[in-house]
Amino acid sequence: MNKANEANFDGLVGPTHNYSGLSFGNVASLNNVDQPSNPKEAAKQGLTKMKALADMGFIQGVLAPHERPHIPSLRRLGFSGSDAQVLQQASKHAPKILAAASSASCMWTANAATVSPSADTHDGRVHFTPANLVNKFHRSIEHETTGAILAATFNNAEHFAHHQALPSVDHFGDEGAANHTRFSAEYGQQGIEFFVYGMAAFDSSVPKPSRFPARHTLEASQAVARMHGLTDEKVVYAQQNPAVIDAGVFHNDVIAVGNRNAHFYHQEAFLDTEKMQKDIMTAWGDNPETFHFIEVPSQLVSVEECVKSYLFNSQLLSRNANDMTIVVPGECQNIPAVWEYLNSLVAGQGPINQVKVYDLKQSMSNGGGPACLRLRVVLTEAEHAAVNPHCLMNDALYATLNQWVDKHYRDRLIEKDLADPQLLMESRTALDELTKIMQLGSVYDFQKG
Numbered sequence: 001m002n003k004a005n006e007a008n009f010d011g012l013v014g015p016t017h018n019y020s021g022l023s024f025g026n027v028a029s030l031n032n033v034d035q036p037s038n039p040k041e042a043a044k045q046g047l048t049k050m051k052a053l054a055d056m057g058f059i060q061g062v063l064a065p066h067e068r069p070h071i072p073s074l075r076r077l078g079f080s081g082s083d084a085q086v087l088q089q090a091s092k093h094a095p096k097i098l099a100a101a102s103s104a105s106c107m108w109t110a111n112a113a114t115v116s117p118s119a120d121t122h123d124g125r126v127h128f129t130p131a132n133l134v135n136k137f138h139r140s141i142e143h144e145t146t147g148a149i150l151a152a153t154f155n156n157a158e159h160f161a162h163h164q165a166l167p168s169v170d171h172f173g174d175e176g177a178a179n180h181t182r183f184s185a186e187y188g189q190q191g192i193e194f195f196v197y198g199m200a201a202f203d204s205s206v207p208k209p210s211r212f213p214a215r216h217t218l219e220a221s222q223a224v225a226r227m228h229g230l231t232d233e234k235v236v237y238a239q240q241n242p243a244v245i246d247a248g249v250f251h252n253d254v255i256a257v258g259n260r261n262a263h264f265y266h267q268e269a270f271l272d273t274e275k276m277q278k279d280i281m282t283a284w285g286d287n288p289e290t291f292h293f294i295e296v297p298s299q300l301v302s303v304e305e306c307v308k309s310y311l312f313n314s315q316l317l318s319r320n321a322n323d324m325t326i327v328v329p330g331e332c333q334n335i336p337a338v339w340e341y342l343n344s345l346v347a348g349q350g351p352i353n354q355v356k357v358y359d360l361k362q363s364m365s366n367g368g369g370p371a372c373l374r375l376r377v378v379l380t381e382a383e384h385a386a387v388n389p390h391c392l393m394n395d396a397l398y399a400t401l402n403q404w405v406d407k408h409y410r411d412r413l414i415e416k417d418l419a420d421p422q423l424l425m426e427s428r429t430a431l432d433e434l435t436k437i438m439q440l441g442s443v444y445d446f447q448k449g
């Protein structure tokens, strides 16, 4: 077994971060439609969390944002003329489509891809499959650029394998790592890959939510497991409880999080909790007493409180073999039942014994907490050394990115600003400079000419 560590790659918030109410089924997105946003503050809140984790000794990476407004998507929908004319026409005839083409939603990198560490895959490489995010138009336009950015960040074919996204149809709706977690005694040993789905596309006997969409299918997860070359006995599938999707839990990472030998989840998260436990224990094998199921009862924290606080959209970080820190958003402190629960959790006998709180309000107002903002990538030392070093957080990159944000970002954005050709120019200028800072090459359409 090679020694390995977990790295977190956070999405850097892009210059067009705004609240457009684009995500039906995501309560925060729907509630904050038409609020002014603050892209500068959003980017800085994200950078602060990244730097804090790097300072705690964790490997922290950065994934670059995408070009927005995305003019090629607007042209594909029939808007034409100069870039300024495309924006103007879209704003006049289809403002919501312009908003969709302007969303900074790629910041939520838990949805960027599914990642399988080398210890789990048939060829001993780290495998990446960008998520097609087909359920929402504004997110369905992410996967190509996501693939290019992942390839420029993990740019070494000996260690990293990059797949194409699954076919872009509902049958293979894939929301990436937001519905995927991995359990293992140590990061470097073969782990259990745990996939959570909202519906089955080819089996109508499987229940579905009725109010809000199930964004991720069983068949999508099975396809990713095949492509990554995972071992059947080490893969577990579980269905999300359709009732919690209907209550606003649009991704499983709003109601469950796992790390190493701990699964922290809400009593109502899964359709069949007993089966989930049994299947994980079968895959875990020997020493069942070393695995922790930490189930939060509805009596202590309701599903509604989970959705409001994002208690489970937390990061579980191993400080050493026995101790974990839980990273939560500030909203957890505002809901007494949640804050009391967290305090009793860290005071108890379990592995989670420290809590850290970060202000991520700009992202939270669109339904993205600490866990949404990061993509976990388990890396051996050799793989870590093969990552593009300009994408790894340290004092210098932190200072450079803060200056870059100060130079290029606005501190207020409302829907009508999205049609401003100046915003497009600002965004392109910023990203062009960023690709030099992070040495990514030409990953954007506007750079390809």
Ligand SMILES: NCCC[C@H](NC(=O)CCC(=O)O)C(=O)O
Pocket: 018, 019, 020, 021, 022, 023, 026, 029, 030, 103, 105, 108, 110, 111, 136, 139, 178, 250, 251, 366, 367, 368, 369, 372
């Ligand atoms: N994992 C968190 C994802 C949050 C994201 N929200 C959004 O896209 C909201 C954008 C807006 O409404 O402007 C989503 O629902 O996919």
